[in-house]
Amino acid sequence: MIWNVVSDSSCDLQMSAFTSDRVRFETVPLRIQVGDREFIDNDTLVVPDLLDAMASEKSASSTACPSPAAFAKAFEAADCTICFTISSSLSGTYNAAVMARDMVLEEHPEKKICVIDSKSTAGAIVLLIRRAKMLMEADENGDFEGICNQLRIYQAALRTCFTLECYDNLIKNGRMRPLVGNLLKTLGIHIIADATPQGTIHVADKARGEAKTYKALTALMRSSKDCTGSEVVISHCENLSGALKLKQQILEDLPVKSVEILSCRGLTSFYAMQKGLILGF
Template identity: 40%
Template sequence: MKWKIVTDSGANIRLNSQINEEVGFEVVPLLINIGTELFIDNDLEKIPYLMDTMESSKLGSSSACPAPDTYAKAFADADNIICFTLSSGLSGSYNSAMLAKETVLEQDPTKNIFIFDSLSAGSEVDLLINKAIELATSDVDFDNVVNLLKAYHEKTALLFMLESVDNLVKNGRLNKLVGSMIGLLGIRLIGERSEVGQIEVIHKSKGSKRALKLLLEELKQKGYDNGKIIVSHCLNETIAEEFKTLVLAQYPQADIEINQTSGLCSYYAQRGGLMIGYQKA
């Protein structure tokens, strides 16, 4: 195989393993532990059960990145590999993939492998994957594909809206005081990924309708102008469609796709959460 696009399951996109004769695709799953139960993040149909288990469990939970050997196996069957990982500021997945790269190149120095730290998660990574597939299926060499992806990444961003933040608080991603306010008052949390791949809170809103309007205002302020948007939801397609309608009212030419969050993204976004990856002008 000439090209292969690999991602950990911090992305939400799920595609056939063979894009065409020359380009393959593979998702390397993260692991989610809830009490004594282990979830392998490789099946979107498991998400309702994952959420039910997480919400009913009184035991602790955690997530684990793929082992280097798992990445190495994914890199084995292609000449040119682009691998996207969760933000290195949130997960060890990037370091694991880098170790796999070293191992694979020791065995076959002729391969081209680039590990792309997305500094993000979910639907922004989906945008990057779509761009990588577009470039890999065109007449562009490996180094130019990497450079064009880096340039594209400068024009992508991520917003999110959360109805619950229990896991973010438990795992040290969010302040406990902020988390308790959201749980007690029914506040929606609006945030973005920072330039260094961390979670940043930018608004707190009472009720989903106002929260969606704040998300739209953030898009405007960040320079959105009819580019591609991917809206990922955790078991809340209705609110994803409501946001799509709001955006199209302001930007009739917008290209908007809706998909479901992966297990890992559902674990952190939790039930009702939205992740919005978008292209800036």
């Protein structure tokens, strides 16, 4: 039996960073349109080039989800596939993956395919991918449904929160008034938000300066669930120094098991923008 883990490119995990003798891993890239340039969010995308293009472009940039055909190609590569997507409240990617599942099962009814809406992005999907890999490698009986059910329970327990420092993309897309965005940036005020259980975004707090922002984030983590023994993934958008400081704050304030730092890929950089930080736990 060939096990297959598939994710869209919002997961912040490079395909080259995944190793297993029993499980294959593939990311299906989203596309980012900046003016007349299109960026494919694969392992070769250079994020600073994307950010520079977005900063130079006066009009709003946009994203496009993968086609059902792109997901179908990934699903056809194995006997049993579990796919994770960015929150269906933020993108049409989940619907594209479900359409692909139905297409493949019509042609290959012997295959098993499960599509799970992460109701999140970034580090939360990384944690789901790694939990799937662990369960698949330990499986001896081909318990596909059992693994899918365990992953659905795990997904419901995961949380995501983030902080923004740059608001240019929100302003260009009409989601924030220029006066408000420029004022927040001038005053050094960071927006702190989290993902609801339904996968929508909720602005939870605002903080001025790095130190207060990181304390506010750990307070939000503490209030969202019992973090004892939790694995934490921090995705940073060209902000390694900030991620390291946040990691230290988390280790000081919360009884977590571990804190890992990853670089944002293209899609999460599009949303987090320069110096943004996203936590999955």
